[in-house]
Every structure is written in C-alpha cells, then in structure tokens.
Amino acid sequence: MRALLTVEQERLRADLRATLGELGSLLKAIGASPADQSLLADALRGLGELFLLVVIGEFNTGKSTLLNELIGSRLLPEGVTPTTAAITLIRYGERESEEWHDEGYVERRVPSAPLRDLAVVDTPGTNAIIRRHEALTRDFVPRADLVLFVTSADRPFTETERELIAAVREWGKKVVVVVNKTDLLETPAAVDQVVEFVRDGLQSTLGFSPVIHPVSVRLARAATNTTDPAAARALLAASRLDELRTYVFRTLDETERLRLKLATPIGIGENLLARYEEITDRRLADLGEDLRLVDNVERQIDVYADDLRRGFGPRLAAIENVIHELNDRGERFFEETVRLGRVFDLLNPERTRGAFEREVVSDMAERIDLVIDGTVDWFVEAESRLWRQVSGIVRQRQQMTAIVSDDPDFIVARRDVLRAVADRTHATLSGFNREREAREIGQSMRDTVAQTALAEIGAVSLGAAIAIMFGTALADVTGLLAATLTAGLGLYIIPMKKRRALAAFHRKTDELRERLIQSLKTQLDHEIAVSTERIREAIAPYTRYIRAEANRLNAERASEQRIRAELGRLRAQLPPVSDQSR
Structure with a gap:
C-alpha cells in the first residue's frame, strides 16, 4: 500500500495483524487444512501489498x-x-x-x-x-x-x-x-x-x-x-x-482502497472462522450425544444401586423373620426345659445342649443360607442386567458414530476409543459367569455373617456360630444346677436363672439380628461398590476422552468467539464507504 497511513489507520492495521495472527495460531492448533492456513497467511502478507x-x-x-x-x-x-x-x-x-x-x-x-x-x-x-x-x-x-x-x-x-x-x-x-x-x-x-x-x-x-x-x-x-x-x-x-x-x-480513491484492502483479510478471517465454528459446533453436538451416553450410564448405575438398596429390604425382613422364629423357639425351649420337673435332664449339660441345638438352632443356619442364596441370585441378575444395558447403550452409540462420518479426522480417534469400550463391555458381558459370581458373592456374604458379625467366636460355620452364641445362655442355667440343687436351693434358683437366661437369650437374638442386618448391609454396599466400579472402569477411557475433548472444543469455541468479536470491532472501525464508490 503506497499511501501513508494515519496513526489510527496504522493502529487498525496492527490490531488486524495481531488478530489474524491469533486466528492463525488457532487454525494450526485445531488442525485446519493446509490450504486454509496458507490462505490466511497470504491475507496477512497482503496487508502490506x-x-x-x-x-x-x-x-x-x-x-x-x-x-x-x-x-x-x-x-x-x-x-x-x-x-x-x-x-x-x-x-x-x-x-x-x-x-x-x-x-x-x-x-x-x-x-x-x-x-x-x-x-x-x-x-x-x-x-x-x-x-x-x-x-x-x-x-x-x-x-x-x-x-x-x-x-x-x-x-x-x-x-x-x-x-x-x-x-x-x-x-x-x-x-x-x-x-x-x-x-x-x-x-x-x-x-x-x-x-x-x-x-x-x-x-x-x-x-x-x-x-x-x-x-x-x-x-x-x-x-x-x-x-x-x-x-x-x-x-x-x-x-x-x-x-x-x-x-x-x-x-x-486511497481511502476507499484502504477500506477494501483492510476488509479483505477481515472477510477471509470471518469466512474461515465461520467454517471452523461450524465444525466445532458439529463436533460439540456429537460430543453432546457422547456426554449424554456417559450420563445415561451413570443414571443406570445410580438406578441399579438404588434398586438394590430398596430391593434389599424384603430380604432383610426375611432374615429378621428367621431370627424372630429363633427367638420364639428359644422361649418355648426354656419354658419346657428349664423347670424343676426336668431337673435331672438339666443335670446332663450335653444332653440339654443337644436338645437346644435340635429344637432351637435346628435349621436356622440353613434358612439364613437360603435367604442369602436368594439375595445373591437377585444381586447377580441385577448386575448382569446392568452390564447388558450398558453394553447396549455403548453398541447403539457405536453404530450411530459409524453412520455419521462426515468429519473423519474427528471421528476416527473417538470411534477407536468407543470401539475399545464396546469391546470391553461386550467381553465382560460374554464372560459373565452367573454361577461363579453367585458362588463368590455368596461365600463372601456367609463369611461376613459367620466371621465378621460374630468375630469373637472365630472362623466357624454359621450354624456352629449360632449354636455357640446361644449355648452360653444355656450354660448359665446348666452350669450351676449341680451346686444349687445340692444346696437345696433349686426351688428358688431355677426360676431366677431361667429369667436371666431368657433375658440373655433375647439380648443375643437382638444382637444377632442387628449384626446380621448390619453385616449384610455392609456387604451389599461393598458388592454394589465393586460392581459399579467395574462398570465405570470399563467406560473410563471413553469418559475421560469425551470430557477432555469437550473441554478442548469449548476452549476452541471461546477462542473463535473472541476472535470473531475482535474482527467485528475492527470491521466497524474501517473507513466509511464513499457515495461515489457505491
């Protein structure tokens, strides 16, 4: 441009150079085509030509x-x-x-x-x-x-x-x-x-x-x-x-040519921006679908966990019913056994203990096991259903991504990550062995009941743990009978000891119920955490990729909007169009 520029015009051209330079850096960062980058570079050079x-x-x-x-x-x-x-x-x-x-x-x-x-x-x-x-x-x-x-x-x-x-x-x-x-x-x-x-x-x-x-x-x-x-x-x-x-x-004239000369790179910048803003918006729209997929999976996980916790109530009630029946059996046993008319039976502790185990403890452990087995089957089915849902969601998104392929540079990397996640969820679902899962979770729950809830007893079976736990209450009665009868105090001691034994028995049944319920709740929370973490871990690469891409594209959009606003400001400062040149 041969004409000397005014201070304002020179400042305008300098601002335009800086803005187009920023646009050039952005185009390079987002992987714009070499032709578009070259066009912008030519526009920058053209400012001085x-x-x-x-x-x-x-x-x-x-x-x-x-x-x-x-x-x-x-x-x-x-x-x-x-x-x-x-x-x-x-x-x-x-x-x-x-x-x-x-x-x-x-x-x-x-x-x-x-x-x-x-x-x-x-x-x-x-x-x-x-x-x-x-x-x-x-x-x-x-x-x-x-x-x-x-x-x-x-x-x-x-x-x-x-x-x-x-x-x-x-x-x-x-x-x-x-x-x-x-x-x-x-x-x-x-x-x-x-x-x-x-x-x-x-x-x-x-x-x-x-x-x-x-x-x-x-x-x-x-x-x-x-x-x-x-x-x-x-x-x-x-x-x-x-x-x-x-x-x-x-x-x-010179003013009109200056206006057109400066308008040219502004127009090129605006045109290129419009092109890549459209690409950014389209990519963000695609990522919006991906983010909705991730949110959908998270909702499915939350619903899964909530359903399990709500559905666990009736199963806990079934265990409470078993404990209530144990309590009723214990009361009947003490009423019928711990009395003066059965004093000679009470003098034989082993015989009394055997009767207690047969009549009171009986099938309690097996019935609790049945409840646990049913709970485990219900849990495993829920987990399997969740994996099927997640796998279906991922597969559906994978198919949609395969159809929409007008932006290959963006789609390839995203599709590869999605394919890896789809393959992983499908492999997990295909390899999901219900019997093995039920066996492992069931054993874990039984161990929790028999060992964690009743830790002071030691590593024994559930039935043995119950027998030992309530056997101590029976020992309070049988252990002192010989001494009390020898002293002639049986008439007074037996009713008192029976009341104490019943009170101890009730305390222990309450303790058993609370420990069982709490232990099973804790175990359920643990199993929910393990299963949901496996799901989240399976889709984690996709989640991380999508969120990182969304952050990157939102930053690109902010840069595009900032540059567009600056180009608009510069265009508004161009010399006005003369009437003769219209």
Whole structure:
C-alpha cells in the first residue's frame, strides 16, 4: 500500500495483524487444512501489498482484452477461444518481464502507470478446458480487494456465471460488474434491457445490486487504433470504457482502497472462522450425544444401586423373620426345659445342649443360607442386567458414530476409543459367569455373617456360630444346677436363672439380628461398590476422552468467539464507504 497511513489507520492495521495472527495460531492448533492456513497467511502478507484487483468471468467475454485496454498495454493474449492459459498476476515494473511460479500462475510486470497503485489478476474463464484453473481462481478470489466480474451482452449472466458470483458472495467481496460487447446490441434500449437482466440476476444471487458498467472493448480498441482524433473520441465515448477506467483508478480513491484492502483479510478471517465454528459446533453436538451416553450410564448405575438398596429390604425382613422364629423357639425351649420337673435332664449339660441345638438352632443356619442364596441370585441378575444395558447403550452409540462420518479426522480417534469400550463391555458381558459370581458373592456374604458379625467366636460355620452364641445362655442355667440343687436351693434358683437366661437369650437374638442386618448391609454396599466400579472402569477411557475433548472444543469455541468479536470491532472501525464508490 503506497499511501501513508494515519496513526489510527496504522493502529487498525496492527490490531488486524495481531488478530489474524491469533486466528492463525488457532487454525494450526485445531488442525485446519493446509490450504486454509496458507490462505490466511497470504491475507496477512497482503496487508502490506498493493491493492489487488481480480478479474473473473467465463471465457470469450473479453476479460484479457478489457485488461489490456485498462492497463494500456497489449500484454495479455486475446482471441475468441480461451487465451488465458494460466492465472496471470500483473504488477508494475520498469520493464516487461515474466516469471512462472510453482503454484501454477505466471507473474508479469509491465511499465504501466495505473499499476503503480494496484496489481491485477487475470483468470481463465470458468468454462476453460483446463479445469484446474477454476481451483486457482477460487484461491485468488478470497485474496482480492476488488472483484471485476465480466459478462457478455450476447450471453449475459449464464448459470455458470451465477455459480461463480455465488462463490464470490461467500467471501463478502466488493464486486464491480462489467457487461462487455454492448456493440452487439442494436439500440441503447437493448443495452438497458440487458443491464437490467444482469441486475436482477445479481440481486437474486447476491442479495444486492453492485455497480454495473456496460462497455464495448471492441469500440475502445477501435478508438485506440484509429488515427482520426474525432473518430477516436466518438468511439471511446460509445465504448464507455472511460467510465469504468475512472471508477477503478480514480473514484476508488486511497481511502476507499484502504477500506477494501483492510476488509479483505477481515472477510477471509470471518469466512474461515465461520467454517471452523461450524465444525466445532458439529463436533460439540456429537460430543453432546457422547456426554449424554456417559450420563445415561451413570443414571443406570445410580438406578441399579438404588434398586438394590430398596430391593434389599424384603430380604432383610426375611432374615429378621428367621431370627424372630429363633427367638420364639428359644422361649418355648426354656419354658419346657428349664423347670424343676426336668431337673435331672438339666443335670446332663450335653444332653440339654443337644436338645437346644435340635429344637432351637435346628435349621436356622440353613434358612439364613437360603435367604442369602436368594439375595445373591437377585444381586447377580441385577448386575448382569446392568452390564447388558450398558453394553447396549455403548453398541447403539457405536453404530450411530459409524453412520455419521462426515468429519473423519474427528471421528476416527473417538470411534477407536468407543470401539475399545464396546469391546470391553461386550467381553465382560460374554464372560459373565452367573454361577461363579453367585458362588463368590455368596461365600463372601456367609463369611461376613459367620466371621465378621460374630468375630469373637472365630472362623466357624454359621450354624456352629449360632449354636455357640446361644449355648452360653444355656450354660448359665446348666452350669450351676449341680451346686444349687445340692444346696437345696433349686426351688428358688431355677426360676431366677431361667429369667436371666431368657433375658440373655433375647439380648443375643437382638444382637444377632442387628449384626446380621448390619453385616449384610455392609456387604451389599461393598458388592454394589465393586460392581459399579467395574462398570465405570470399563467406560473410563471413553469418559475421560469425551470430557477432555469437550473441554478442548469449548476452549476452541471461546477462542473463535473472541476472535470473531475482535474482527467485528475492527470491521466497524474501517473507513466509511464513499457515495461515489457505491
């Protein structure tokens, strides 16, 4: 940019450089395509370069001839067939030169005064034989500060041209439209009719009507070639090329060119941001489904644990019923056995103990075992059902991920983690052995009842533990009978000892009930914790990955929003559009 910038303009350009640099760092961090990163880098470099005018249109609309007349040099080849074999960048030079670039375009320099203030790009027609030029054209258009769109009066605004101008619209470029070959139309009214047709098409495609210049490059060329000054002036006036030349080189003054020059990288930044914001939003939406999957699994785990704790109540009640029956049997035993009429039986402790075990303890241990077995089966079935639910949820999400595959870079890593989790849950479910699980959990519960709840007795069976526990109450009666009877105190001692023995028996049944209930609750909580931890551990890699990705993408979105706001602020500070350049 040749003009000296004011302090405010220089600050604006510096802020724009910084913002685009931040956007470049973001694009690199999120893995943007090399083409997009290169486009942004070119936009940054373009801030310090000449105003760039890019000429586009179909072949045989006279683009090259038009540029030759505007520049005042026969630099570009002309003809009715596609003559521009490559995109041509035309700059000012003290002498004519030509240099080919690896990117597929040619740079030509020419000593033309208008080119001191701007560079021009001539592009092959959009219907040119070598289709790769269209991609190059699309690469140059985003970098343009002004787009000169050339259509032909004999084939105005074709469908191909409509598609091309729609692509230009995506970049928010200022467009000046040239309707060439107006000399082919017979009357000014016909020219106006074509211009109106083009205007309507542009309004429909762009949403607004840009400046339209009807010209005849053939008449302008005739004016250049004639030696008759009067004829030259008449031909040039009829061509209306001077109106276009004045607009491009004079009406677009330094302020307007500065505005367009700064608007170009802002537009590129906004366009790239929109593209990657859409990608970020789509990825966050996908992750939202994944997070809902994780939350769904957590809900299933919570429901599983709550159902187990609620469903454990009736099973605890069944154990309490067994203890109540034990209590009733004990009362009957003491009433029938510990009395003066059975004194000789009481003098035989082993015999009395055997009767106690047969009549009171009896099948208590087996009945508690049955309750435990039923509880274990119920628990194992609930755990198996939970694994089936979780496996089904993961498999369903895996199938959905396989269908939605329009973002392969993002999906591959996520799909691999999900596949690993699905395989792990499926393997666990396939290897879930109910008999083994029931055996291990059942043994654990029995050990808890017989050893933890009655730890002071030692490592014995449940039945033996109950017999030992209540046998001590019986010993209080039988152990002193010989002494009391010998002293003649049986009539008084036996009823008293029976009351004490019954009280001790009731205390022990209460203690047994409380210990059993508490032990089984503790064991249930332990088994719930173990089973839920196994589920969480199985999906932990997926959970960690999804939450980490969500955090990363939310950070990206925040950066995108911050950069977009800054670009909007910078756009608002651009010089206003002058009335003449509208």
